[in-house]
Amino acid sequence: MTPLRETVETVERASGEYRYGFVTDIETERAPTGLNEEIVRFISAKKEEPEWLLEWRLKAFRMWLGLENREPRWANVHFPKIDFQEACYYAAPKQEGDGPASLDEVDPELLRTYEKLGIPLREQEVLAGVAGAGNVAVDAVFDSVSVATTFKDKLAEMGVIFCPISEAVRDHPELVRKYLGSVVPQGDNFYAALNSAVFSDGSFVYVPKGVQCPMELSTYFRINAQGTGQFERTLIIADEGSRVSYLEGCTAPQRDENQLHAAVVELVALKDAEIKYSTVQNWYPGDAEGKGGIYNFVTKRGACRGADSKISWTQVETGSAITWKYPSVLLQGDRSVGEFYSVAISNLRQQADTGTKMIHLGRDTRSTIISKGISAGRGQQTYRGLVRVQPKAGGARNFTQCDSLLIGDTCGGHTVPYIDVRHPGAEVAHEATTSRISDAQLFYCRQRGLDPEEAVSMIVNGFCRDVLQQLPMEFAVEAQKLLGISLEGAVG
């Protein structure tokens, strides 16, 4: 059974409530609450990191201290000030010895958790489930630690490195050292600095020259332990002429408190390389009164370093109480291409301020932004994007389309694009609309025998089609169902 199929079925059984809200009761090893240099040293020591990485973390930590009280406040999201000394910055499932040598040694409780999530860690399940479809290699991150990575050996035959970043630090230090922080520097912003100081784990991908990665790579993130944040760090490098598609998914237990997720994702595409990064984000959104839920404050950025390279972001954002996320592309290589396809839903009391930045630096660079925002309930949704054409980026082209769909009169949909053009040979076009599901559309569907929720789900899926089409096939189905479920209770 594919991960998606199972997820979809789990989801179908759901009655609109958050289905991933279970807590797995396993022993965890945690760092003391609070954040100081000792904690950073503790995390680094736990992970047996080399000296240079510890120094790198400490530098980031000092930068973070320098940014104290400089949390970004410009976003259209509202929440009480976070006390960063209240959280725990490291939680790992407790293991005996040095960690699992194979899946058989992984805590069965943990495996059952992933089963519930629909993540098939056991390769045979994957194999059994994906007849006809592409294979999926999964790296699962549980709280702060990567617990298992599948298909590693098969990938290694092709020269593709796919492993937890902590393992990459040990086995491929030259690659990590060269690229870590090269796209998102430690002091980039408040949350990136925090992540750089305390990041725990995440995925590392290196695709060598000329290799087309034979399967979808995937990471599944789950926050489990109470009072913890998750600070994962993902680094993907596509060497010259290579190609890779990567997908991440996220869930968290249902809790009354807010939990912080501050990840950093860095992508590097060298000459002629292509990276496709897809996200289905379904963190716990909080309840209808706005209690609980994840604060999703994420810095994602890709650099098209080489000529003719391409980076494509696709995101389906249905969860989180608050989303602050702007997957961006630096178009440095001539003729490089950046894409951003996004569907974001805010229902209940969710707040999402999300968008992208396309920075055109090289000649004849192109970017496309398609953003679909859906607001329902008391949700607030903001598209915030930047398109900048630098003085040397002659022939740059951008097309941006942002559409907002509002369901109900207590939600909000906002569009805040920044366009900054410094070359006369550039063509930049932006358009945006805001509308609601018209009575005529609904009437038509109902007259054909659809109930209101099915009708809304269908109309919303049509509204988002341009984006959903960009998802890898296996995940598109899940995403469609997710849209319907996220909007349950929004009409009628």
Added chain:
Amino acid sequence: MRPSSQPDTMTDAWLAGQRTAFAACRDSLPGSGTPWVDALRAEAFRQFEEDGPPTARIEEWRSGPTAALTGQVFAPAAPDGARAAAVPAPYLEGPRHRLVFVDGRFSPDHSDAGEPPEGVRLTTLSALLAENPQAARDLIGDPDAFAEERLSRVTDRRPQALVALNTALASDGAVLLIEDGVALAHPLEVVHVARETEEPRAHHLRTLIALGAGARAHVVEVHAGGSAGVWTNHVTDIAVGAGARLEHVRADAGSETAVHVNVAHARLRAGAAYAGFVLAATGGAVRTETRLSLEEPGADGEVNGVCLARESGHIDALTRLDHHAREGTSRQLWRGIFADTARGAFQGRIRVLPDASGTNAALDNRNLLLNAGARAESKPELEILTDDVACSHASATGELDADALFYLRSRGLSEQLARALLMEAFTGAVADRIAHEGMREFVRRLVDDRLHALGSATS
């Protein structure tokens, strides 16, 4: 001027300069001695100090000409009748009412108010404050309204420091009051002439326009004269009564080196219509704001503009259209052409508040960059808080269409003429929306003049 690496010291000096200026001239400003006017000016100055000068850290000013504004300390111009002013001939052909202000003060010699019809009061701020402070109070000064207006802008985070400074220092301005059901048949032409100056000078002007229910008027405000070292801070406060209609043109016809800030704030009652046009043309610095509150159902707002900047000019155009009530409609059409090393910024926001269902609003901004070195920024915003709306915005930036140029050249037009023609068409679409023929002709002439300057600068 201090180096820009010390912005705080610079703005401190600027603030200190404004303090000195306020202390020096507060007793000679119109209405001085009337308790409520003194109190209002003092309160406004206090608010200005509290807010501080505009900086790029304030979102609404992130692309604004803050350095040009706070880089030198402009002192309010003292009355100085000794020097003659070069006052341009009337801009509008045909019958008109004309008020002329020189260096921020009314100049009866150059004005020709004509004979406004019954029910129309055409005067100046200084005259109004001298003879009937109460009437003026209703327009600019009701402290409650002032507070309310500030509160209604909470989401802007920062109130408007320069408007507060204007309230504190306004030396004069045109006043047009029209009673219910009265139409001002001929347009009103208000000309502000700034004389050339050696030392940095500031002119704080306040225009007040109030139309009763069903009234009609056409108003043109033109800025002429000026030179580097002149800062004009002009606020136009407008109230359009139920079912009334105002057509309002603001245009730069003067120096291309001055620093110019103008703010128009209009409140629209039920079924009222406001049609505004802005021409910003400069090699200096211009900040133009248009803020419309569609406060009651069925109001209609239109805000269009043409921005032309050359040399090291900087234009920052801002619009804020707030739909507070249902069934409102609004349109915005903005075109910018930027040459040399000029920088043009446009930020336009459509905001639909929770009660404004049935709103229909659209915004369209297009910019042309004529050469390398020029820069265009655009920030069209939608802020929608209810679902029954149809709102859209579009923004595009590029160069002159190569195919269109080729077509015109294949018809035998010179490169320069072809470019001029395309630019004229690009801006003409906006100017053509001015309903009043005389005003439209005036704007087209002025735009053509400025385009010519722009074309000759680049070819």
